[in-house]
Amino acid sequence: MLTARLFRPLSQLQGKTLSFSDRENGVRRTLLFHSASFVPMGRRTYADAVNPVGSKAVLVTGCDSGFGFSLAQHLHSKGFLVFAGCLMKDKGNEGVKELDSLKSDRLRTIQLNVCKSEEVEKAVEIIRSSLQDPDKGMWGLVNNAGISTFGEVEFTSMETYKEVAEVNLWGTVRTTKSFLPLIRRAKGRVVNISSMLGRMANPARSPYCITKFGVEAFSDCLRYEMHPLGVKVSVVEPGNFIAATSLYTPERIQAIANKMWDELPEVVRKDYGRKYFDEKIATMETYCNSGSTDTSPVINAVTHALTAATPYTRYHPMDYYWWLRMQVMTHLPGAISDRIYIQ
Numbered sequence: 374m375l376t377a378r379l380f381r382p383l384s385q386l387q388g389k390t391l392s393f394s395d396r397e398n399g400v401r402r403t404l405l406f407h408s409a410s411f412v413p414m415g416r417r418t419y420a421d422a423v424n425p426v427g428s429k430a431v432l433v434t435g436c437d438s439g440f441g442f443s444l445a446q447h448l449h450s451k452g453f454l455v456f457a458g459c460l461m462k463d464k465g466n467e468g469v470k471e472l473d474s475l476k477s478d479r480l481r482t483i484q485l486n487v488c489k490s491e492e493v494e495k496a497v498e499i500i501r502s503s504l505q506d507p508d509k510g511m512w513g514l515v516n517n518a519g520i521s522t523f524g525e526v527e528f529t530s531m532e533t534y535k536e537v538a539e540v541n542l543w544g545t546v547r548t549t550k551s552f553l554p555l556i557r558r559a560k561g562r563v564v565n566i567s568s569m570l571g572r573m574a575n576p577a578r579s580p581y582c583i584t585k586f587g588v589e590a591f592s593d594c595l596r597y598e599m600h601p602l603g604v605k606v607s608v609v610e611p612g613n614f615i616a617a618t619s620l621y622t623p624e625r626i627q628a629i630a631n632k633m634w635d636e637l638p639e640v641v642r643k644d645y646g647r648k649y650f651d652e653k654i655a656t657m658e659t660y661c662n663s664g665s666t667d668t669s670p671v672i673n674a675v676t677h678a679l680t681a682a683t684p685y686t687r688y689h690p691m692d693y694y695w696w697l698r699m700q701v702m703t704h705l706p707g708a709i710s711d712r713i714y715i716q
């Protein structure tokens with residue numbers, strides 16, 4: 374009776390959702406919800422790609438730099454009609470200038486701060502009025518815009534928690550809600566850029582982790598809701614690509630550190646001490662040059678999510694160390710992963 378109750382909602386889903394097909398070997402496995410973690414990147418296939426790409430419009434947020442900047446160019450080269458949302462378009466940012474210099478009628482930069490509802494609504498209008506047939510909607514939304522910070526829970530102000538959430542989490546929710554009517558009409562795609570830190574937590578990263586865990590939850594709820602409407606929702610969980618993007622720079626780390634120390638409550642400053650604080654900042658500074666400088670696994674994952682007939686639910690562009698750590702932390706009992714990873 375209990376078993377029937379627990380499994381009924383799943384058993385009512387279509388078989389397609391409950392298993393995935395290995396297109397190379399033509400077999401169906403019995404895993405719940407397709408996870409890219411079981412499919413090495415090289416084996417990914419585009420055999421069942423959506424067509425034609427040329428008529429499909431895609432918005433990528435956060436294109437001033439990093440993944441967004443590369444993605445806008447890559448999707449343009451694939452033939453998409455690309456709208457590149459840029460935080461600093463109105464300030465003439467270098468990345469925006471470079472994208473504009475392509476002078477293509479299929480790549481258009483638009484001013485877009487995902488924290489400002491009026492800019493998001495204006496972006497909807499710009500895109501809707503640029504579509505050949507707005508009733509057919511737009512194909513894709515890539516929620517990429519994000520910021521990061523660091524610091525132990527006791528070092529992090531409530532303002533900082535809210536500031537990061539405003540971009541990473543509420544920016545994603547706000548933009549998605551505004552574009553869903555267009556995406557639904559096209560039975561299109563929503564691709565949310567989360568992080569490996571949206572699946573496993575890390576010390577000194579709570580302001581970032583909670584927003585990415587939130588993006589994961591939002592994406593899962595949306596995927597369930599959109600499934601009957603033909604819209605596919607994927608999450609991309611990059612590992613460490615810090616050296617390749619502008620998420621952290623030494624200048625940014627120093628600025629955050631100075632502000633953080635100035636604003637620390639006296640009791641925290643006294644209990645932890647300046648030496649401990651400076652050591653933590655030095656560790657963060659070394660982190661700036663860490664990770665992969667090749668962003669192509671992330672770009673390829675997003676492209677697959679937008680173009681494959683059956684995109685994956687989750688993509689894990691990350692090196693084997695982080696992939697293994699994520700499996701251990703998400704699949705083994707907490708007591709075991711704590712034993713391994715809490716030093």
Ligand SMILES: NC(=O)c1ccc[n+]([C@@H]2O[C@H](COP(=O)([O-])OP(=O)(O)OC[C@H]3O[C@@H](n4cnc5c(N)ncnc54)[C@H](OP(=O)(O)O)[C@@H]3O)[C@@H](O)[C@H]2O)c1
Nearest residue numbers: 435437438439440486487518519568611614615618619620
């Ligand atoms: N790099 C990594 O290792 C890594 C790992 C996992 C996940 N991610 C995620 O990947 C995404 C892209 O980050 P990235 O690494 O490419 O860093 P990035 O180079 O800093 O790119 C983030 C982009 O978002 C923009 N942005 C910031 N606030 C915004 C706002 N309110 N509205 C619109 N755009 C805004 C930034 O604009 P400005 O440049 O003008 O500030 C920047 O162009 C983020 O969601 C990040 O959390 C990155």
